[in-house]
Amino acid sequence: MAGSVVARKQNNRCRTKVRTGSITCRIRKVKCDENKPFCEKCVNTSRTCDDYESPFKLFTSQPINSAHAGGIKSDVGLRPIQPTFINIAPQDIYLLDHYFSTKTMFDVKLGCDEEARQVLQASLTDPPIRHAVLSLKALREDLEMSRDGPASIVQPTPSYQYGIQQYSMALGGLASNLSSLGSNGLKSALLCCQIFVSIEQVQKSYATMAQHIIRGLRNMHEYLVRPGFVATNTLVPAHHDQVPFLDVFIIKLFAAPCKFADPPAAVDVSGTTSSACLISPRQQPIESRHLRTIAPDMRTELTRIAASTLEFLGQVSQIESVGIALRLLSEKGALLDSLEAWPIDLELVQEEMGSPGSEPISVSFLRFFHLVLKLVLLGALDSSPDLYAELRTENDRLQGIAENVGEKVGAYITCSEARSGRGERSTVR
Structure with missing residues (x-):
């Protein structure tokens, strides 16, 4: 009897511990079939299948050792790192930065490393943010698989269904938190807003994306995330510390180059309009191909304004006196003047090049980006009564451009699928 007990203990010690599979299966100590996004063991037993060890899961609980920081200088004014701070893996930050945008080329780096780190750190303790990150991960993986794989059935994939489920949970959790919006609630709302935009x-729901941007920027302004004037020469400090700057994230997101570089529709000799997506670049008229240069040329100027706007916002965040704030108001005026001139220059370029039909999607994205910059600048340092009426007008314009972009992207994808013979995958998602 004693021998059998000893043998049983030895066998238990020799067993290899389960280190893969879903978290739920590992907690239950059962073998996981590792089916994704939900394993069969959890589905068959009606359990919630928690995430696998994903790129967005943070593994180490060791504090960051400044001796191994590679000589990188820390930001001035940041709170010291507590012993419980979890080290965010660089590959996790890189992947989330990659997942933030689908407007740009798939291999373009957005430069949102700090924003990604903040999101991943907050997702450890904030359920709505965690659900939002899991949603973005699942939906982005579904997008990349559908792009590179064979023709897919119209039925939504399990990854897509899981992504939508997590998105709904994130929206519901955030709604309950907004009832008492203190510093933590505001931080959660702004971080969630970043992910919701992505x-x-x-x-490809650009109209809804615009709504998230508008509401997020409104929250930043109403809760004084940065210092601002409440009356003439009356400057008030920021009401919240350690709050993410959604406006900076949005600017970085749309400053990246656009992958939708299609030329507009071409007109054939009979006078009828042909869809440019059905015509190869070599078949297009030279004038039509030259229209592709509009977006890069106009993007250069808009990117310059965006860089100056980011520098301006950084200075606003550190305002310490009314004198500095008044000087920055003049810089704000100069930036707004540059933004006012940009669409005028765009129209002149289009007239000179004789643009037929509708403009390229990349130019429509630039128009969207232009209005985002204007909304950000209008709200900076200003709380005048007239401001809200002007913001409402610009918000409506942004919404209209977003709807136009959505229609163009949908048509672009439909034509691309028809040209490549990929079949009937649904793009209305």
Whole structure:
């Protein structure tokens, strides 16, 4: 009897511990079939299948050792790292930065490393943010698989269904938190807003994406995330510390080059309009091909304004006196003047090049980006009563451009699929 007990203990010690599979299966100590996004063991037993060890899961609980920081200088004014701080893996940050945008080329780096780190750190303790990150991960993986794989059935994939489920949970959790919006609630709302913008972009729901941007910027302004004037020469400090700057994230997101570089529709000799997506670049008229240069040329100027706007916002965040604030108001005026001139220059370029038909999608994205910059600048340092009426007008314009972009992207994808013979995959998602 004693021998059998000893043998049983030895056998238990020799067993290899389960280190893969879903978290739920590992907690239950059962073998996981590792089916994704939900394993069969959890589905068959009606359990919630928690995430696998994903790129967005943070593994180490060791504090960051400044001796191994590679000589990188820390930002001035940041709070010291507590012993419980979890080290964010660089590959996790890189992947989330990659997942933030689908408007740009798939291999373009957005420069949102710090924003990605903040999101991943907050997702450890904030359920809505965690659900939002899991949603973005699932939807982006579904997008990339559908792009590179064979023709897919119209039925939504399990990854897509899981992404939508997590998105709904994130929206519901955030709604309950907004009832008492203190510093933590505001931080959660702004971080969620960043991910929601990316989620809607993955789904090509640009009108809804615009709504998230508008509401997020409104929250930043109403809760004084940066110092601002409440009356003439009356400057008030920021009401919240350690809050993410959604406006900076949005600017970085749309400053990246656009992958939708299609030329507009071409007109054949009979006078009828042909869809440019059905014509190869060599078959297009030289004038039509030259229209592709509009977006890069106009993007250069808009990117310059965006860089100056980011520098301006950084200075606003550190304002310490009314004198500095007044000087920055004049810089704000100069930036707004540059933005006012940009669409005028765009129209002149289009007239000179004789643009037929509708403009390229990349130019429509630039128009969207232009209005985002204007909204950000209008709200900076200003709380005048007239401001809200002007913001409402610009918000409506942004919404209209977003709807136009959505229609163009949908048509672009339909034509691309027809040209490549990929079949009937649904793009209304």
